[in-house]
Amino acid sequence: MSTDHAASRRSYYTVFLVLLVCTFLTWQVAYFDLGPLNTLVALGIAIFKATLVVLIFMHARSSPRLTWIVIIAGLFWLGILLVLTASDYLTRTWI
Amino acid sequence: MPDRPAAVAHDHFAHQFESLEHQKEVSLLGMWVFLVTEILFFGGLFLTYTVYRHWYPAAFAAASHEMIVWAGTLNTVVLITSSLTMALAVNAAQEGQRRTLMMFLIATMVLGCVFLGVKAFEYYTEYVERHVPGPGFQFEAEYASQAQIFFSLYFMMTGLHALHMIIGLGIMAVMLWLAWRGTITAEYASPIEISGLYWHFVDIVWIFLFPLLYLVGRHVH
Numbered sequence A: 001m002s003t004d005h006a007a008s009r010r011s012y013y014t015v016f017l018v019l020l021v022c023t024f025l026t027w028q029v030a031y032f033d034l035g036p037l038n039t040l041v042a043l044g045i046a047i048f049k050a051t052l053v054v055l056i057f058m059h060a061r062s063s064p065r066l067t068w069i070v071i072i073a074g075l076f077w078l079g080i081l082l083v084l085t086a087s088d089y090l091t092r093t094w095i
Numbered sequence B: 001m002p003d004r005p006a007a008v009a010h011d012h013f014a015h016q017f018e019s020l021e022h023q024k025e026v027s028l029l030g031m032w033v034f035l036v037t038e039i040l041f042f043g044g045l046f047l048t049y050t051v052y053r054h055w056y057p058a059a060f061a062a063a064s065h066e067m068i069v070w071a072g073t074l075n076t077v078v079l080i081t082s083s084l085t086m087a088l089a090v091n092a093a094q095e096g097q098r099r100t101l102m103m104f105l106i107a108t109m110v111l112g113c114v115f116l117g118v119k120a121f122e123y124y125t126e127y128v129e130r131h132v133p134g135p136g137f138q139f140e141a142e143y144a145s146q147a148q149i150f151f152s153l154y155f156m157m158t159g160l161h162a163l164h165m166i167i168g169l170g171i172m173a174v175m176l177w178l179a180w181r182g183t184i185t186a187e188y189a190s191p192i193e194i195s196g197l198y199w200h201f202v203d204i205v206w207i208f209l210f211p212l213l214y215l216v217g218r219h220v221h
Helices: A002-029 A037-057 A065-089 B020-055 B057-064 B069-094 B098-128 B141-181 B190-214
Strands: none
Touching: A002 A037, A002 B069, A002 B190, A037 B069, A037 B190, A065 B020, B020 B057, B020 B141, B020 B190, B057 B141, B069 B098, B069 B190, B098 B141, B098 B190, B141 B190
16 A cells, blocks of 8 residues: 555656646746637646646546546536537627 | 444444445545536636626736736645645545644645735735726726726635635644544545545636636737
Protein backbone atom coordinates (compact mmCIF):
# COMPACT_ATOMS: atom_id res chain seq x y z
CA MET A 1 0.00 0.00 0.00
CA SER A 2 2.71 2.51 0.89
CA THR A 3 4.34 2.19 -2.54
CA ASP A 4 0.91 3.02 -4.07
CA HIS A 5 0.79 6.12 -1.93
CA ALA A 6 4.33 7.13 -2.89
CA ALA A 7 3.37 6.76 -6.57
CA SER A 8 0.27 8.94 -5.99
CA ARG A 9 2.44 11.59 -4.38
CA ARG A 10 4.70 11.68 -7.42
CA SER A 11 1.69 12.09 -9.72
CA TYR A 12 0.39 14.96 -7.51
CA TYR A 13 3.67 16.85 -7.90
CA THR A 14 3.63 16.27 -11.68
CA VAL A 15 0.03 17.50 -11.98
CA PHE A 16 0.91 20.53 -9.83
CA LEU A 17 3.76 21.48 -12.19
CA VAL A 18 1.56 21.00 -15.28
CA LEU A 19 -1.15 23.18 -13.69
CA LEU A 20 1.40 25.94 -13.00
CA VAL A 21 2.68 25.82 -16.61
CA CYS A 22 -0.93 25.95 -17.88
CA THR A 23 -1.68 28.97 -15.66
CA PHE A 24 1.37 30.75 -17.05
CA LEU A 25 0.25 29.89 -20.61
CA THR A 26 -3.34 31.14 -20.04
CA TRP A 27 -1.99 34.39 -18.63
CA GLN A 28 0.56 35.02 -21.41
CA VAL A 29 -1.54 33.91 -24.38
CA ALA A 30 -4.21 36.48 -23.42
CA TYR A 31 -1.84 39.26 -24.53
CA PHE A 32 -1.65 37.96 -28.12
CA ASP A 33 -4.43 38.80 -30.57
CA LEU A 34 -5.78 35.49 -31.83
CA GLY A 35 -9.24 36.86 -32.70
CA PRO A 36 -12.06 34.60 -31.49
CA LEU A 37 -9.46 31.93 -30.70
CA ASN A 38 -8.41 33.82 -27.53
CA THR A 39 -11.52 32.66 -25.68
CA LEU A 40 -11.35 29.14 -27.12
CA VAL A 41 -7.68 28.72 -26.12
CA ALA A 42 -8.40 30.07 -22.60
CA LEU A 43 -11.37 27.71 -22.17
CA GLY A 44 -9.45 24.79 -23.70
CA ILE A 45 -6.61 25.22 -21.19
CA ALA A 46 -9.13 25.61 -18.33
CA ILE A 47 -10.93 22.40 -19.34
CA PHE A 48 -7.58 20.58 -19.53
CA LYS A 49 -6.62 21.84 -16.05
CA ALA A 50 -10.03 20.90 -14.61
CA THR A 51 -9.76 17.41 -16.14
CA LEU A 52 -6.36 16.88 -14.50
CA VAL A 53 -7.70 17.99 -11.11
CA VAL A 54 -10.74 15.68 -11.40
CA LEU A 55 -8.77 12.65 -12.61
CA ILE A 56 -5.71 12.85 -10.34
CA PHE A 57 -6.37 15.13 -7.33
CA MET A 58 -9.97 13.94 -6.95
CA HIS A 59 -9.04 10.31 -7.76
CA ALA A 60 -11.78 9.95 -10.40
CA ARG A 61 -9.39 7.81 -12.43
CA SER A 62 -9.28 5.16 -9.72
CA SER A 63 -12.91 5.58 -8.59
CA PRO A 64 -15.72 3.04 -9.13
CA ARG A 65 -17.69 3.20 -12.37
CA LEU A 66 -20.69 4.49 -10.43
CA THR A 67 -18.73 7.66 -9.62
CA TRP A 68 -17.95 8.06 -13.32
CA ILE A 69 -21.65 7.87 -14.14
CA VAL A 70 -22.42 10.61 -11.60
CA ILE A 71 -19.67 12.88 -13.00
CA ILE A 72 -20.73 12.31 -16.61
CA ALA A 73 -24.41 12.83 -15.75
CA GLY A 74 -23.50 16.15 -14.09
CA LEU A 75 -21.57 17.33 -17.15
CA PHE A 76 -24.40 16.13 -19.41
CA TRP A 77 -26.96 18.25 -17.53
CA LEU A 78 -24.57 21.22 -17.59
CA GLY A 79 -24.37 20.63 -21.36
CA ILE A 80 -28.16 20.74 -21.67
CA LEU A 81 -28.25 23.99 -19.68
CA LEU A 82 -25.56 25.64 -21.81
CA VAL A 83 -26.41 24.26 -25.27
CA LEU A 84 -30.18 24.73 -25.21
CA THR A 85 -29.93 28.27 -23.85
CA ALA A 86 -27.12 29.17 -26.24
CA SER A 87 -29.13 27.80 -29.18
CA ASP A 88 -31.62 30.60 -28.45
CA TYR A 89 -29.52 33.56 -27.32
CA LEU A 90 -26.49 33.07 -29.54
CA THR A 91 -28.50 32.55 -32.74
CA ARG A 92 -30.95 35.49 -32.49
CA THR A 93 -28.80 37.61 -34.77
CA TRP A 94 -28.69 34.96 -37.50
CA ILE A 95 -32.12 35.78 -38.98
CA MET B 1 -23.47 -8.69 16.98
CA PRO B 2 -20.87 -11.24 18.01
CA ASP B 3 -20.10 -12.58 14.51
CA ARG B 4 -19.03 -9.22 13.08
CA PRO B 5 -15.48 -9.41 11.62
CA ALA B 6 -12.79 -7.57 13.57
CA ALA B 7 -12.07 -5.04 10.81
CA VAL B 8 -15.70 -3.96 10.86
CA ALA B 9 -15.87 -3.40 14.61
CA HIS B 10 -14.83 0.21 14.17
CA ASP B 11 -16.07 3.22 16.13
CA HIS B 12 -17.30 4.99 13.01
CA PHE B 13 -18.73 1.98 11.22
CA ALA B 14 -22.47 2.28 10.54
CA HIS B 15 -24.37 -1.01 10.64
CA GLN B 16 -26.15 -0.64 7.27
CA PHE B 17 -22.90 -1.11 5.33
CA GLU B 18 -21.19 -4.36 4.45
CA SER B 19 -17.72 -3.08 5.26
CA LEU B 20 -15.75 0.09 5.98
CA GLU B 21 -14.70 0.11 2.31
CA HIS B 22 -18.37 0.01 1.28
CA GLN B 23 -19.15 2.83 3.72
CA LYS B 24 -16.32 4.90 2.27
CA GLU B 25 -17.46 4.38 -1.33
CA VAL B 26 -21.02 5.39 -0.48
CA SER B 27 -19.97 8.56 1.36
CA LEU B 28 -17.62 9.58 -1.49
CA LEU B 29 -20.42 8.99 -3.99
CA GLY B 30 -22.71 11.19 -1.88
CA MET B 31 -20.15 14.00 -2.10
CA TRP B 32 -19.90 13.61 -5.88
CA VAL B 33 -23.71 13.90 -6.16
CA PHE B 34 -23.55 17.11 -4.10
CA LEU B 35 -20.78 18.43 -6.38
CA VAL B 36 -23.02 17.79 -9.40
CA THR B 37 -25.62 20.14 -7.89
CA GLU B 38 -22.79 22.63 -7.37
CA ILE B 39 -21.75 22.33 -11.03
CA LEU B 40 -25.30 23.32 -12.05
CA PHE B 41 -25.43 26.05 -9.38
CA PHE B 42 -22.31 27.75 -10.76
CA GLY B 43 -23.33 26.71 -14.30
CA GLY B 44 -26.27 29.12 -14.20
CA LEU B 45 -23.92 32.04 -13.48
CA PHE B 46 -21.47 30.96 -16.20
CA LEU B 47 -24.43 30.78 -18.60
CA THR B 48 -25.60 34.31 -17.68
CA TYR B 49 -22.04 35.51 -18.19
CA THR B 50 -21.91 33.88 -21.64
CA VAL B 51 -25.16 35.49 -22.79
CA TYR B 52 -24.21 39.00 -21.65
CA ARG B 53 -20.69 38.74 -22.97
CA HIS B 54 -22.12 37.67 -26.33
CA TRP B 55 -24.37 40.74 -26.33
CA TYR B 56 -21.78 43.30 -25.11
CA PRO B 57 -18.32 42.01 -26.10
CA ALA B 58 -16.67 45.46 -26.23
CA ALA B 59 -17.98 46.53 -22.81
CA PHE B 60 -16.94 43.20 -21.27
CA ALA B 61 -13.42 43.58 -22.70
CA ALA B 62 -13.17 47.15 -21.37
CA ALA B 63 -14.50 46.18 -17.92
CA SER B 64 -12.35 43.05 -17.69
CA HIS B 65 -9.35 45.27 -18.47
CA GLU B 66 -9.94 47.02 -15.12
CA MET B 67 -9.27 43.76 -13.22
CA ILE B 68 -5.96 43.46 -11.37
CA VAL B 69 -4.33 40.72 -13.45
CA TRP B 70 -1.40 40.05 -11.11
CA ALA B 71 -3.80 39.49 -8.22
CA GLY B 72 -5.91 37.03 -10.23
CA THR B 73 -2.82 35.17 -11.45
CA LEU B 74 -1.32 35.07 -7.96
CA ASN B 75 -4.60 33.73 -6.55
CA THR B 76 -4.73 31.04 -9.26
CA VAL B 77 -1.24 29.88 -8.22
CA VAL B 78 -2.22 30.04 -4.52
CA LEU B 79 -5.33 27.90 -5.09
CA ILE B 80 -3.49 25.34 -7.25
CA THR B 81 -0.86 25.06 -4.52
CA SER B 82 -3.60 24.60 -1.91
CA SER B 83 -5.04 21.79 -4.05
CA LEU B 84 -1.62 20.12 -3.98
CA THR B 85 -1.38 20.41 -0.18
CA MET B 86 -4.97 19.08 0.07
CA ALA B 87 -4.13 16.08 -2.12
CA LEU B 88 -1.06 15.44 0.06
CA ALA B 89 -3.22 15.75 3.19
CA VAL B 90 -5.55 13.03 1.85
CA ASN B 91 -2.48 10.94 1.03
CA ALA B 92 -1.13 11.33 4.57
CA ALA B 93 -4.55 10.47 6.04
CA GLN B 94 -4.69 7.27 3.96
CA GLU B 95 -1.26 6.32 5.26
CA GLY B 96 -2.33 7.11 8.83
CA GLN B 97 0.36 9.75 9.31
CA ARG B 98 -1.30 12.09 11.76
CA ARG B 99 1.39 14.77 12.03
CA THR B 100 1.88 15.04 8.25
CA LEU B 101 -1.89 15.20 7.78
CA MET B 102 -2.21 18.05 10.29
CA MET B 103 0.69 19.90 8.68
CA PHE B 104 -0.86 19.73 5.21
CA LEU B 105 -4.32 20.69 6.51
CA ILE B 106 -2.79 23.78 8.13
CA ALA B 107 -0.88 24.58 4.91
CA THR B 108 -4.16 24.30 2.95
CA MET B 109 -5.92 26.63 5.40
CA VAL B 110 -3.08 29.18 5.30
CA LEU B 111 -3.19 29.22 1.48
CA GLY B 112 -6.99 29.58 1.59
CA CYS B 113 -6.59 32.60 3.88
CA VAL B 114 -3.97 34.12 1.53
CA PHE B 115 -6.47 33.73 -1.34
CA LEU B 116 -9.22 35.49 0.62
CA GLY B 117 -6.78 38.24 1.68
CA VAL B 118 -5.82 38.97 -1.94
CA LYS B 119 -9.52 38.88 -2.88
CA ALA B 120 -10.34 41.36 -0.11
CA PHE B 121 -7.58 43.66 -1.39
CA GLU B 122 -9.13 43.48 -4.88
CA TYR B 123 -12.65 44.20 -3.59
CA TYR B 124 -11.30 47.19 -1.65
CA THR B 125 -9.50 48.52 -4.77
CA GLU B 126 -12.66 48.13 -6.84
CA TYR B 127 -14.66 49.91 -4.15
CA VAL B 128 -12.22 52.83 -4.15
CA GLU B 129 -12.28 52.97 -7.99
CA ARG B 130 -16.12 53.08 -7.86
CA HIS B 131 -16.53 49.83 -9.76
CA VAL B 132 -19.11 48.42 -7.37
CA PRO B 133 -22.50 48.31 -9.18
CA GLY B 134 -25.05 50.75 -7.80
CA PRO B 135 -25.66 54.50 -7.65
CA GLY B 136 -21.95 55.28 -7.13
CA PHE B 137 -20.76 53.23 -10.12
CA GLN B 138 -18.41 55.05 -12.49
CA PHE B 139 -17.05 53.91 -15.84
CA GLU B 140 -16.24 55.43 -19.24
CA ALA B 141 -19.59 56.82 -20.44
CA GLU B 142 -19.74 54.73 -23.62
CA TYR B 143 -19.92 51.44 -21.70
CA ALA B 144 -21.16 52.54 -18.27
CA SER B 145 -24.42 50.55 -18.03
CA GLN B 146 -23.06 47.46 -19.79
CA ALA B 147 -19.87 47.42 -17.73
CA GLN B 148 -22.10 47.48 -14.65
CA ILE B 149 -23.48 44.10 -15.77
CA PHE B 150 -19.94 42.74 -16.00
CA PHE B 151 -19.11 43.98 -12.51
CA SER B 152 -22.40 42.60 -11.13
CA LEU B 153 -21.49 39.18 -12.51
CA TYR B 154 -17.91 39.58 -11.29
CA PHE B 155 -19.02 40.28 -7.72
CA MET B 156 -21.68 37.53 -7.75
CA MET B 157 -19.37 34.85 -9.18
CA THR B 158 -16.26 35.68 -7.15
CA GLY B 159 -18.42 36.37 -4.08
CA LEU B 160 -20.14 32.99 -4.31
CA HIS B 161 -16.72 31.41 -4.88
CA ALA B 162 -15.27 33.24 -1.86
CA LEU B 163 -18.23 32.04 0.24
CA HIS B 164 -17.34 28.49 -0.79
CA MET B 165 -13.75 29.16 0.26
CA ILE B 166 -14.90 30.39 3.68
CA ILE B 167 -17.08 27.27 4.13
CA GLY B 168 -14.08 25.20 2.98
CA LEU B 169 -11.91 26.81 5.68
CA GLY B 170 -14.57 25.88 8.25
CA ILE B 171 -14.58 22.28 7.01
CA MET B 172 -10.76 22.19 7.18
CA ALA B 173 -10.87 23.49 10.76
CA VAL B 174 -13.19 20.61 11.71
CA MET B 175 -10.91 18.14 9.88
CA LEU B 176 -7.89 19.51 11.74
CA TRP B 177 -9.75 18.96 15.01
CA LEU B 178 -10.65 15.37 13.99
CA ALA B 179 -7.02 14.69 13.01
CA TRP B 180 -5.76 16.19 16.27
CA ARG B 181 -8.16 14.03 18.29
CA GLY B 182 -6.88 10.95 16.46
CA THR B 183 -10.29 10.16 14.90
CA ILE B 184 -8.71 9.98 11.44
CA THR B 185 -6.84 6.73 10.83
CA ALA B 186 -5.67 4.81 7.77
CA GLU B 187 -8.90 2.77 7.98
CA TYR B 188 -11.14 5.79 8.52
CA ALA B 189 -9.81 8.57 6.28
CA SER B 190 -13.04 9.28 4.38
CA PRO B 191 -13.85 12.61 6.14
CA ILE B 192 -10.55 13.98 4.79
CA GLU B 193 -11.16 12.46 1.33
CA ILE B 194 -14.66 14.01 1.14
CA SER B 195 -13.39 17.43 2.28
CA GLY B 196 -10.66 17.11 -0.34
CA LEU B 197 -13.24 16.61 -3.10
CA TYR B 198 -15.00 19.81 -2.01
CA TRP B 199 -11.76 21.80 -1.88
CA HIS B 200 -10.65 20.64 -5.36
CA PHE B 201 -14.08 21.50 -6.77
CA VAL B 202 -13.78 25.09 -5.49
CA ASP B 203 -10.32 25.20 -7.13
CA ILE B 204 -11.85 24.08 -10.46
CA VAL B 205 -14.46 26.88 -10.33
CA TRP B 206 -11.63 29.40 -9.99
CA ILE B 207 -9.72 27.79 -12.88
CA PHE B 208 -12.66 28.88 -15.09
CA LEU B 209 -13.33 32.23 -13.38
CA PHE B 210 -9.74 33.44 -13.84
CA PRO B 211 -9.58 33.60 -17.67
CA LEU B 212 -13.25 34.60 -18.05
CA LEU B 213 -13.10 37.55 -15.66
CA TYR B 214 -9.49 38.77 -15.74
CA LEU B 215 -8.18 38.08 -19.23
CA VAL B 216 -10.94 39.15 -21.66
CA GLY B 217 -9.59 41.46 -24.37
CA ARG B 218 -6.16 41.86 -22.77
CA HIS B 219 -4.56 42.00 -26.23
CA VAL B 220 -6.71 44.97 -27.33
CA HIS B 221 -5.33 47.61 -24.97
